[in-house]
Amino acid sequence: MLNNIQAIKVSIPEEVTLIVVTKTFPPKMILEAYNAGHKIFGESRVQELLEKYEALPDDIEWHLIGHLQTNKVKHIAPFVKLIHSVDSLKLLQEINKEGLKNNRVIDCLLQIYIAREKTKFGLDQKEAEDLLFSEEFKKLPGLRIIGFMGMATNTDDLEQVRIEFRSLKKFFDKLRNKNHNIQILSMGMSSDYRIAVEEGSNMIRIGSAIFAKNSP
Ligand SMILES: *Cc1c(COP(=O)(O)O)cnc(C)c1O
Numbered sequence: 380m381l382n383n384i385q386a387i388k389v390s391i392p393e394e395v396t397l398i399v400v401t402k403t404f405p406p407k408m409i410l411e412a413y414n415a416g417h418k419i420f421g422e423s424r425v426q427e428l429l430e431k432y433e434a435l436p437d438d439i440e441w442h443l444i445g446h447l448q449t450n451k452v453k454h455i456a457p458f459v460k461l462i463h464s465v466d467s468l469k470l471l472q473e474i475n476k477e478g479l480k481n482n483r484v485i486d487c488l489l490q491i492y493i494a495r496e497k498t499k500f501g502l503d504q505k506e507a508e509d510l511l512f513s514e515e516f517k518k519l520p521g522l523r524i525i526g527f528m529g530m531a532t533n534t535d536d537l538e539q540v541r542i543e544f545r546s547l548k549k550f551f552d553k554l555r556n557k558n559h560n561i562q563i564l565s566m567g568m569s570s571d572y573r574i575a576v577e578e579g580s581n582m583i584r585i586g587s588a589i590f591a592k593n594s595p
Contacts, residue, residue, distance in 0.1 A: 380408060381415050383589045391576055391583065398442050398565075400586030402427060406434040408590065413439065421463075421584050425451040432458060444528070444565075444584055446500050449473040456480070462487045463528040463565050463584070466502050468510060471519055478521025485522045488565055491550065493543040494532040501529070504550045511558060526563030526582075527551055531571055540571050544578035551579070 387397060398421040401409050409420060413436060422428035423445025432441055440460040447455075447462060449470055455462075456477035465471060465487045478485040489510070492501030502510065510516055511524065529547040531540040544566055555561040567575025569588035576583065 380589055381412065384412060384415070384417055387572075387583075387585060387588065390573075394581055395576055396582045398444070398582060398584045399589055400444065400568075400584050401431065401590075402445075402586060404586075404590045406431055409435060412589075419460075421586075425454055428459075429454055442584075452477050453480075456483070456485060459485065461525075461563075464488070464490045464500065465524070466490045466500050468513075468515055471510075471516070471522060475519040475521035480521075483521065486525050487522050488526045488528040488563060489524055491527050491529045491547055493529040493547050495534075495539065495543075496532055504546075507550075508554065511554065523560055524558075525560050526565065527554075527561075528565035530568070531566070531575075533570075537571075537574060541574050541578060544571075544575050544580065548579035 384399065396419065398419055399412055399417055400421045402423050409431065418438060419440045421442040421444040422431065428441060428443060441458060442461045442463060443455055443459055444463045446464055447470060452473045462474065462485065474485050474487060489507045490501040491507055492503050527547060531543040534540065547566060548564060551564045563582050564580050565582040565584065566580040567583035569585050572583040572585060
């Protein structure tokens with residue numbers, strides 16, 4: 380596992396942040412990565428994130444990468460480092476409320492829908508842009524939107540994957556010019572992070588390629 384983390388780190392540019400995705404993997408394995416110097420981890424479910432947060436050292440940066448329900452925001456608001464999966468104004472308003480309660484400005488990414496397959500989650504580019512420049516959004520001092528997250532279609536058609544990442548990078552560049560908080564482009568998982576990085580991702584979220592049973 381440590382070999383895999385090391386191999387991925389040396390294969391990506393220095394400015395790309397690796398989020399080690401630990402869902403379904405036990406705290407013991409996470410601690411091993413932590414002891415080797417890795418401090419940034421991602422979980423997709425709130426309950427699992429909380430259990431690991433309780434069990435593991437305080438200086439870990441925890442990222443929530445999966446869908447977040449408004450009624451669960453309060454549990455992670457005191458400590459979460461970055462929420463990658465924000466996809467509605469209602470959720471933003473709740474994060475804002477909990478951010479203020481905790482005297483924090485909670486960093487968030489808007490999840491942008493780029494894949495061909497139908498999923499329930501994510502905004503399209505127009506919705507995201509409208510949201511970022513809306514009056515409602517200006518009234519949310521308890522959070523900051525610092526970029527976008529996207530997941531490509533789960534397909535062997537790598538050209539399709541590339542086109543999807545490229546479209547999100549273009550959107551990211553456009554919005555970054557208008558809003559200087561926008562700095563993070565979270566795209567790329569085990570199967571497609573190489574393409575994502577080639578297309579301009581600066582944050583990758585990798586689980587199975589690190590922890591898979593048959594890996595060293
Ligand atoms: C599970 C998950 C990942 C990591 O996926 P792997 O294929 O295991 O690398 C990345 N992002 C999100 C949103 C996930 O849920």
